[in-house]
Amino acid sequence: MVLVYSDDPKLIAELLNKASDLAKQLQKKVIAVTIGSEQHAKDYIEHGADVVIIAQTTQQQFKAEEYTSILLSILKEHSNEIVLIGSNKNGKELASRLAARLDAGCVIDATNILLKDKKVTTERVVYSGNAIAVEQFFGSPQIITIPPRVFDPLPKNPNHKGEIIKKTVDVEQSASKIIKVQEMKSEGVNVEDAQIIVSCGRGFKKKEDIRLVSELADVLKGRTVGCSRPIAADLKWLSEDHWIGLSGHKVKPKLYVACGISGQIQHIAGMRDSGVIVAINKDPEALIFKSADYGIVGDLYEVLPKLTSAIKEKIG
Amino acid sequence: MNIILCAKQVVDVAEIKIDPATKKPVLAGVPQKISDMDKNALEEAIKIKEKHGGKITVVTVGAPDAKERMRELLAMGADEGVLLTQPPQTDYHMIAHLLAGAIKKIGSYDIILCGEASIDMFSGQIGPRLAGLLNIPQITYAQQITVEPTKVVSEKNLGEKSVTMESPFPVLLTVTKESNQPRLPSLMAILASSNKPIHEWSTTDIVSQTLQPKVQTLDVKGIPMQRKNIIFQDDLDQSVGKLVNELAKVGVLR
Ligand SMILES: Cc1cc2nc3c(=O)[nH]c(=O)nc-3n(C[C@H](O)[C@H](O)[C@H](O)COP(=O)(O)OP(=O)(O)OC[C@H]3O[C@@H](n4cnc5c(N)ncnc54)[C@H](O)[C@@H]3O)c2cc1C
Numbered sequence A: 001m002v003l004v005y006s007d008d009p010k011l012i013a014e015l016l017n018k019a020s021d022l023a024k025q026l027q028k029k030v031i032a033v034t035i036g037s038e039q040h041a042k043d044y045i046e047h048g049a050d051v052v053i054i055a056q057t058t059q060q061q062f063k064a065e066e067y068t069s070i071l072l073s074i075l076k077e078h079s080n081e082i083v084l085i086g087s088n089k090n091g092k093e094l095a096s097r098l099a100a101r102l103d104a105g106c107v108i109d110a111t112n113i114l115l116k117d118k119k120v121t122t123e124r125v126v127y128s129g130n131a132i133a134v135e136q137f138f139g140s141p142q143i144i145t146i147p148p149r150v151f152d153p154l155p156k157n158p159n160h161k162g163e164i165i166k167k168t169v170d171v172e173q174s175a176s177k178i179i180k181v182q183e184m185k186s187e188g189v190n191v192e193d194a195q196i197i198v199s200c201g202r203g204f205k206k207k208e209d210i211r212l213v214s215e216l217a218d219v220l221k222g223r224t225v226g227c228s229r230p231i232a233a234d235l236k237w238l239s240e241d242h243w244i245g246l247s248g249h250k251v252k253p254k255l256y257v258a259c260g261i262s263g264q265i266q267h268i269a270g271m272r273d274s275g276v277i278v279a280i281n282k283d284p285e286a287l288i289f290k291s292a293d294y295g296i297v298g299d300l301y302e303v304l305p306k307l308t309s310a311i312k313e314k315i316g
Numbered sequence B: 001m002n003i004i005l006c007a008k009q010v011v012d013v014a015e016i017k018i019d020p021a022t023k024k025p026v027l028a029g030v031p032q033k034i035s036d037m038d039k040n041a042l043e044e045a046i047k048i049k050e051k052h053g054g055k056i057t058v059v060t061v062g063a064p065d066a067k068e069r070m071r072e073l074l075a076m077g078a079d080e081g082v083l084l085t086q087p088p089q090t091d092y093h094m095i096a097h098l099l100a101g102a103i104k105k106i107g108s109y110d111i112i113l114c115g116e117a118s119i120d121m122f123s124g125q126i127g128p129r130l131a132g133l134l135n136i137p138q139i140t141y142a143q144q145i146t147v148e149p150t151k152v153v154s155e156k157n158l159g160e161k162s163v164t165m166e167s168p169f170p171v172l173l174t175v176t177k178e179s180n181q182p183r184l185p186s187l188m189a190i191l192a193s194s195n196k197p198i199h200e201w202s203t204t205d206i207v208s209q210t211l212q213p214k215v216q217t218l219d220v221k222g223i224p225m226q227r228k229n230i231i232f233q234d235d236l237d238q239s240v241g242k243l244v245n246e247l248a249k250v251g252v253l254r
């Protein structure tokens, strides 16, 4: 079987696409797991699951120790060769702990999965975006986490039939406790879905000046502002949902404009799949120009207002 | 408080060059360093030790030359080092077993610290694997750590939310880059660190079972980055005009 789990239903729909493809090649079934939610089970079947297991437990909040124990008890009953887990922060720690408990191989953040000589083979980005490691599993199960938007969800098929199984699981309780959950300040942007992104970096002198990127984003009808790590993590001028790069969000818009960003490899790792990349930087030697299709060498404080009005004029 | 820090020696990713012919990364000759977030983890360890006393032991699975990098951690404030020579073919499964074996041999531990991820592989796999093998609680992406005599309270950063967790000992935490600014050792501390012990243990002392990798690396491919690299740098108005025309031509303005 190919087992699919994530605490994010959107990610499950994406994983089900790849799972169905692998299952077909291997002549296996696809099982999706939801913890407690009957509501999603029908959706998962329409997205391609042959079986949905609803794990019934008193444990609702995510804790890796306890969710590992839930998946272990499901895996004990169904011989699963491939386990695909959605690669958000919860998914990564869950997959890794699960792998240890099963003495299994695990690949985190795979961007491709293929069968080579019938062996499960993955690709993932390593060395901060400098290379792709091609890895192959020995033995099973094979545990793989997949980031958002690597695969598109299959269109819902209301005729796809599947079985829903409710299963009561006893969870091995962890000694740790969740004592508080706090929503972080967020501006509700979704850079991962954006078609046009204008990003700012440390070339900006103060927070108010970010207005220059939003104005350009507005005329480009993109309205999406991204940023490098220091802007979100150190200066906190923008919330973390704007942060692009290796440790931030991975994006692939049609147009990416980097303003006052030096182009360190960790930033490039997040935006290298963009369609067209434009860079604005006052330093002609800046690394960002090596990763750009078009660049203007100049002071962003002069370039951005001119560029904004020229584009406004062009597209009216 | 017995604190164990897992620290990895990595290639300095910022120094990697790409072979123009094969587009593959050239790793030979690239300087090695301790992975960034492992230093953040050490900084947390030192703060805990300053408050509660105890001992910090650094464990590394790596090449023999990792000893030199471990000295840096001893100079920052770790007390002892343990170096396990990395077998030729390894994967996460094996490294986690070796680290778990070394930790069991060290014996008593209250807190195990790892980096949130290593800067070369960036998996964040070893921490949770170790916690799984030792069957202890794990708190990943720890941004703020407060240690009290019988428990740890830590805020973990999940991006859209922050979750505060509490755990008794022993517990494993993985530490983020944002959690602190690692200290630089003083010259005195650097000199004094040469008296601190680094034990070299053979992997056969550590694990009785024969460890085989579960994942094998077949290839490390380059990432072709074909960009036009058209840079305008003369008169600003002209540059802006040319850029807008190009963007219109490739169809991203509408
Ligand atoms: C493990 C790890 C993970 C990381 N993850 C990420 C990540 O996810 N995302 C990320 O972005 N970074 C990440 N980083 C950090 C990364 O290495 C860089 O430090 C960071 O991207 C630099 O941000 P910056 O380009 O905004 O700032 P800087 O490097 O300071 O660059 C500022 C640029 O602005 C230009 N400039 C200055 N003034 C002007 C002006 N008036 N007009 C035009 N240009 C101007 C300068 O020439 C310079 O090129 C990570 C680092 C590590 C070690």
Ligand SMILES: Nc1ncnc2c1ncn2[C@@H]1O[C@H](COP(=O)(O)O)[C@@H](O)[C@H]1O
Binding pocket: B006, B007, B008, B009, B035, B037, B038, B059, B060, B061, B062, B095, B099, B113, B114, B115, B116, B117, B118, B119, B121, B122, B123, B124, B125, B126, B127
């Ligand atoms: N070979 C190793 N020796 C010691 N610690 C390691 C080793 N590999 C990984 N770690 C620890 O595990 C963390 C996460 O690494 P990774 O799973 O590779 O992202 C690192 O920050 C280290 O704390």
